[in-house]
Amino acid sequence: MTTAREIMSGGAECVRTDQTAADAARMMADLGVGALPICGRDDKIKGVVTDRDLVVKVLAAGRSPEEFPAGSLNQAEAVTIGADDDAEEVLATMTRHRVRRLPVIDGTRLVGMIAVADVARTLPHAKTGDLVEALSAD
Template identity: 35%
Template sequence: MDMTLGSIIKEKGGALFSVSPDATVSDAVKVMVDGGVGSVIVLDHGHIKGLFTERDLLRRVVYADKDPATTPIAKVMTADVATVSPDLTVSEAMSLCTEKRIRRLPVVEGDVLLGVVSSGDLTKWAVHDQQHTIDDLTKYIYGEPA
């Protein structure tokens, strides 16, 4: 049975790293560095307004020679963010990431942001599931070890 994103969020924890749209790039980078994450969700009163990633920092700030201390995150974030349901399976999410060339999926239920699942999270769970299948098949073929 394919694991759902809701299950992954429950297992990994729903720690969210976010900033408001009026935060500066420097504020967002501080949250990312302190949290050890590669992105932050931009939230306005609990609603997703965008996503700011290390790639956005490189392309839209550093390369564009903008001052991180004065540049509002709302000017350089990715505003068109794909969100997904917690009922989406790992394989469906992997297909979506591949098709849309995205690495992070905010998981929402109704208007509530439950967490963010990365392509790394999806790969980890897919490998875990495959290893479980391999172990089951090995036990079926060779029997339980004595």
């Protein structure tokens, strides 16, 4: 049985709720990623911010990235997966919530991220195709 821990890219970092959208953008650039988990002062994941969120919710809306709080970019519900959950649960969670990136937690601690690319590298093509189809459907 393949687990989330085996699929994920490790070493994920959080942008903090009290940091700014500009901080999130710099972190993404420095890390070479398109999404970051948003973590609160309690180190719990509050959501995920994507490069698209920064463009649509901050820049296109005429807000200042240097002043806009990263914590205001999180979703109503933080969608995560447990490190020891199996691949089927990873696929089901990504499909159900229509997310392309999924923080992986061990207890409440962030241990990695799973992106569609990680799924494509690890799981059979048919399963990856089903996920991409589900994420692309309107």
